[in-house]
Amino acid sequence: MEAAVTVVLVCAPASGLPAALAVDGLMLLARTDDTDAAPRLVAEQQPQVAVVDLDTGGGPEAIAAITAAAPDARVLAVSARTDAAPTAEALAAVRAGAAGYLVRPGSAAELVRSVRRVADGEAVFSAGLADVVLAAHGDPAAAATLLTDRESDVLRLVVEGLTARQIATRLVLSPRTVENHVQRVLGKLGLRGRAALVRYAIEHGLA
DSSP states (O other): OOOOEEEEEESOGGGSHHHHTOSTTEEEEEEESOTTTHHHHHHHHOOSEEEEEGGGSOHHHHHHHHHHHOTTSEEEEEEOOOSSHHHHHHHHHHHHTOSEEEESSOOHHHHHHHHHHHHTTOOEEOTTHHHHHHHHHHSHHHHHHHSOHHHHHHHHHHHTTOOHHHHHHHHTOOHHHHHHHHHHHHHHHTOOSHHHHHHHHHHTTOO
16 A cells, blocks of 8 residues: 655644545644744654645745755645736745645645645646746746755756765755755756756756
8 A cells, every 4th residue: 555645734723724634645744823833843744745825824935944944845835815916926936945836725636636746746736827837937037036046056966967966965965855856846847857957957058
């Protein structure tokens, strides 16, 4: 039997998210509505996925703090906003390090599927937002802004030909964390494999 995906949830108690994630195949390790405490909690619990409800507060700043404190955890941002704002919010969340962004209310099944896909290394977005993010990926200048500072550092060293272990030593990270950063960059740029990443980075001046 496949191991359950481990999750830490950052949301208000009344959000409904805890109940939606209480299903077989997911393991909720902890929940908090304190965005200031969230980075430490995620770092302590080391989940595969941190689900961050942006309506709880903190926004992209909370995502950036979580990814800095726990770089091995992938972040799925969720929001109840249904006006034009999600477009800008989704891009800001990705720039802060999120692997996906969902607009609620959606079905519980969609949320669970998205958590699993994010844990598998995919980038996940609500319908309509994916096109916006992909459009940014297609523009090298915009694509560069989607990368965090750490992701840009890793990309530069990949282009220089360093292995994951060498990059880990250079940046004082674990090799696993480096590989996670590489996978995030690949996902954000819509690429497959290091060779394609190096070629894209050189061709578009990203490293």
